[in-house]
Amino acid sequence: MKFFIDTANLEQIREAQDLGILDGVTTNPSLMAKEGISGHDRVMKHYVDICEICVDGDVSAEVIATDYDGIIREGEALAALHANIVVKVPMIKEGVKAIRYFSDKGIRTNCTLVFSAGQALLAAKAGASYVSPFIGRLDDVSTDGVQLIEQIRLIYDNYGFNTEILAASVRHPMHIIQCAEIGADVMTGPLSAILALLKHPLTDHGLAQFLADHRKAADASR
Secondary structure (H helix, E strand, C coil): CEEEEECCCHHHHHHHHHHCCCCEEECCHHHHHHCCCCCHHHHHHHHHHHHHHCCCCEEEEECCCCCHHHHHHHHHHHHCCCCCEEEEEECCHHHHHHHHHHHHHCCCEEEEEECCHHHHHHHHHHCCCEEEEEHHHHHHCCCCHHHHHHHHHHHHHHHCCCCEEEEECCCCHHHHHHHHHHCCCEEEECHHHHHHHHCCHHHHHHHHHHHHHHHHHHHHCC
């Protein structure tokens, strides 16, 4: 499973990169605004800055337009920024048409705001590189987001689609484990959810015991 971090915070991206587990980054205008990044030129530069940290991973950069011509224009400009850029396109009719255009042009895409297996099927048919089901937001409305990942996995395997399933809106470490169990290709979420995988009380207890025993042995040898 690939690990992406969902943020525009450069320090968090560096931390994940330094940990040695970072495979990519997803971000969007809302996350950019949260970091105080506004204005076309600053946003475009920030995408490049992210790519230069995540040197070997895909970086999803989202279009703002919702009309076909606007999506194409923005998507081509984003793709031209850096080889790592994947154009993030919303799951709407004009977006699906644009995904087919981008696919035919060799521009990689991430179909975002996916909430049903039918939407995921359309995205794969259009040639999306990634499809992003938002499992946390489905959980918020009392729907099983992880079950949607399972449905999409079955459909894609049935027909040999190459589109990668990117579990988005991951909220906590159990989301990551559950998505890994059912075969999601990628997860994207906050750094905190990834770091939480490190923690287990028995690990903490065991390490404390090892260190205490080491100190006793060292004191006894003096």
